[in-house]
Amino acid sequence: MAKQKPTVPKGTRDFGPEQMAKRTYILDTIKSVYKKYGFQNLETPTMENLSVLTGKYGDEGDQLLFKVVNSGDYLKKVKQEDFEQGAKHMLPKISEKGLRYDLTVPFARYVVMNHGNLSFPFKRYQVQPVWRADRPQRGRYREFYQCDADVVGTDSLLCEAEILAMMGEALTNLKVTDHTIKLNNRKVLTGIAEAIGENGKESELCVAIDKLDKIGVEKVNLELTEQRGFTQEAVDQLAPIYEMSGTTEERIAKMKDFLASSEVGLKGLEELEEVFNYTSKLGVNTDKVEFDVTLARGLSYYTGAIFEVKVNNANMGSISGGGRYDNLTGVFGLEGMSGVGFSFGVDRIYDVLEELDLYPESAIETTKVMLTNFDNAGRDYSLPLLQQLRNAGISAELYPDNAKMKKQMNFANRKNIQYVVLAWEDEMSQGKYSLKNMETGEQEMLSGSEIVEKLRN
């Protein structure tokens, strides 16, 4: 009976053994940095009440939420007139839960629910999948992992400095050395709007400037004048912003002139200086950190620092980003909870490491050694060694069926197993085994304990 081959839902993926090994390498590397800086792990449920999710991501976000049908008779609250009013009207009556859309809103919900029991400042990291009913395309999935770290309950700029250190350390550990960490401050953007006489229009300015990399200066300027109501005079004054160059100190000095008339702008520069002051006292190398006055990031909830990381020698957008927000939990009625956080894009980092061939051998290592199984005598002879290897902490397996040499060698090769143990009559008569290195092809006859000793190192 031929059946149709099963499939996975559009925009979702299986991660087989090799992909999982590589993903685990990336996530473990990042998590170990988070932990070293005092961050603690949090996991929240896959499903959240829609009352928690809805209205947090804009109208478009609400539409991209995956909603879960209520259990049991999900139509019991639906009347004929509800049905007639259509899908959007009926939805709240048949669905109360949705899938997590990001890790920030569940984190805010967790902080509000556990406010009395948490010690602040609370440093948490969270590595879980999120779901968005986006149109799937290359590099954009409906299920993907986020990898967040946030500190809430303090406005100390030491946190910003530590984030710069963590970004650099994680990427260095992943051998992504040719990267740039861009840093800006939302207050500087506000100051720019003030300085060019367009007070209060920093959001419009940010949205346009955010496209600078993609569409270029001229089109950004056109967008500002034609769509966002900026005067030509104001836009003309932006030239030094677009042309900013020099060291961080030089850029800050130039911006102090530019923002001389803007209190908030100067405050932003002061914060930036304090962040650099902290990194310097910590002894963190900031060679790869660049004060980019045009860095805006579309998100309107940032109030202080803004971060973004790019890999210079890979064909990829930003692989990490974040910033400071003054009011994480206000939407749930808890005011004044300032925080700063950032996230690594795991899927993008995965692709970068593929492109630059940066996975270490150890990341894709599977079983260290396979024991062959040509006949029952050889198999029985090898079984004690199998468990001795494991007892020594060495991952080992015995091919479970009698099979031909070629089949077993192919198996070992495809599974990327480093060593193979063979036991023919010759070996058995000497109380030894042949150990074959699958990379070099070298083969030597050794006792069981010699093999254990050799593979342990």
Added chain:
Amino acid sequence: MAKQKPTVPKGTRDFGPEQMAKRTYILDTIKSVYKKYGFQNLETPTMENLSVLTGKYGDEGDQLLFKVVNSGDYLKKVKQEDFEQGAKHMLPKISEKGLRYDLTVPFARYVVMNHGNLSFPFKRYQVQPVWRADRPQRGRYREFYQCDADVVGTDSLLCEAEILAMMGEALTNLKVTDHTIKLNNRKVLTGIAEAIGENGKESELCVAIDKLDKIGVEKVNLELTEQRGFTQEAVDQLAPIYEMSGTTEERIAKMKDFLASSEVGLKGLEELEEVFNYTSKLGVNTDKVEFDVTLARGLSYYTGAIFEVKVNNANMGSISGGGRYDNLTGVFGLEGMSGVGFSFGVDRIYDVLEELDLYPESAIETTKVMLTNFDNAGRDYSLPLLQQLRNAGISAELYPDNAKMKKQMNFANRKNIQYVVLAWEDEMSQGKYSLKNMETGEQEMLSGSEIVEKLRN
């Protein structure tokens, strides 16, 4: 503006830092055993097509699937008459995807989809949450983790022996030493039905015997005669089964007599003997393995070995179980794929370790050392040490705000931080720091490099 406190959906949970640390300890311990035996990690999507899930878990299971509303205008395929026919009829028209109900069906789906690219025997482990719209109650959740390991593509009984070894090793590593691993074989149960003259009724026999622990012999017998059509004569013959005792060898010998007339029953005993033969050759301790001829496990798809693990000194049902199945992927049109697997119940193991107080200190360790922050001078003096500690691989944090001693000490205590570094004028004038052990209260004055050296070990 007072808002209602947000909540999580019924039957779901947040896992805060301490719970996550303990859960990670459990999962890492289990995963490292899986890996040492040559199993490789797989992850499948949270959502599966309902065509994959439906019909695999019985009618009750189908009802317990969480279904996801189709994106966009989910009513577009629904006509007035569909609506009138009610929830069950309408469901397939508004929902095509559901949440993963277990890890076995997605694994089978993965094997079928990737059949041509996998090397068999394929050993995979999978640790992911699953969802069931069950009525939540103590110890039963709507979102919970499963932790499966399976080998498919071989019927070698070495796999069964290795599963016994893995179960024992994982539990020993978790310090759950007082446990019993129960082993039986489905063919033995079939044989029993034959031997008592109720050929082909092993499913009914299994369902009843499965309740032995809960309801006792008399009620099982009543169920067999009154509800399941067994003759009194047949049931009377079960007495030696219920009263089985002695060593494994003795039990097997008694069963050989009992099953003398049943070919399949004797085959089951032969398989059991071969499994024990393998464990003995491997050198695996089987003191904690018990051949329990009444072990049935309700699942009808097992065809060979059946496993179950209980903790003797904890108030908890089975914490692990599994068995051999001859046809994992038949539902997806790929026949003849034999396999054997088992699963650990993470939530139950968590509770057992709590009850028996078995978490090691290291499992709940957070940041190793906190540097205090009483004033800017002390903070700036401590910053270089902070990063030196991290560079040496020691997790460290500095309290980010100037705050009173008591507040910072409380913070360190609540976060379970082992050491605190203090820097007052006295320390600074000597170029040293005070290092306080938070458990013993001991305090000593040391140089930065002495602290790094001390905490590194």
